[in-house]
Amino acid sequence: MFRLHYAPGTISVAVAIALERTGTAYAPVLVDFAQAAQTTATYHQVNPKGRVPALETPQGILTETGALLEFVAPDLVPTDPFAAARMRELMCYLNGTMHPNHAHGARGNRWADDPQSLADMKRKVPQTMAASCAYLDQMLPDLPFGTGAFDVVSDAYLFVVLTWLNADGVDIATYPTLAAFQRQMDAHPAVKAVRAKGMLA
Template sequence: MKLYYSPGACSLSPHIVAREAGVELQLDKVDIKAKRTEHGADFYQVNPKGSVPALELDNGELLTEGPAIVQYLADLNPESGWAPANGTPARYRLQEMLGFINSELHKSYSPLFNPATPKAVRTERENSLRNCYALLEQRLASHPWLVGDRFTAADAYLFAVTNWASHVNLELGDYTALAAFQQRVAARPHVRAALEAEGLVAKVTV
């Protein structure tokens, strides 16, 4: 299988999950602005959406959207526990958290990366993000991980997205449980391996 990624983008999440679950992946770096792969291919020919992550399966099919990809990868090694078993309450809690991160955090960051975003919109998005992080802070103050008592794909996704805060000057210093969470995730050997592979170790926000 091949994972199309961009260093530090949300594709870091499936990259981490694959390493944690022991799933072998070929990595193909994508220049998101130019829409070209590191081997010079037109990325739109790979993924018409033009976004990462994109996972090319062994049968040639393409799977897109991070929340779907991380669950697929985790399910390839169900004994790893990186996604609870399908049909269980814990699996629905995982999907609930992946959906929350995707819709409320991930997409709220997007306009903050655009220098043309009006100040009023930027302020509204920053306030929205802080409100969402306040909810997660409550959870992480009493639980080491987002779902159950072990690291899951949701934790990888939150880690990857929250690492963007310093890049858009979003101050999260008041969220001490969140900072401790980022430290815990960054210290995991497979997470560090993924960060090193993407050249990101020195850029982790904690």
């Protein structure tokens, strides 16, 4: 059985949602960030990067949300190559731009050391996250597949990223497409299942 190393509210929960969506059995393994468990030698044996998610599979350990989502839910990747590319484009954006924007709030010490720099980074998070939302709000209707019905695995990725907006000082109601997406996903049984397991913050 898959073992999913996760922390509540983090992007790792997207993988749990995809596993629930496909009815795949998995054992959630809590990585307790409050105890800095991700920094221990024990966890580094699972994932030397000290991040979540990490998935133990019969073939070995896999990390990185975008890779894991396609691996656990291949039927939720569009068969049309252009549609698949647009789905990956969205996931790459979440991974390479929007998640780093968010991370400058609580994890600025990845990239700078001075407390003033960290405060400066933190101040800018509402602005960068709002810019990301504005982009996505325009992009989503233009995709060659529906979003929010959870027929594509990127829906799990986007859903979790959008759960961060409130703490990042962004009101999702400003972005009608994103707000509608989030309402739809919030009612999905797969999301309800991980919420019931306490995996969403």
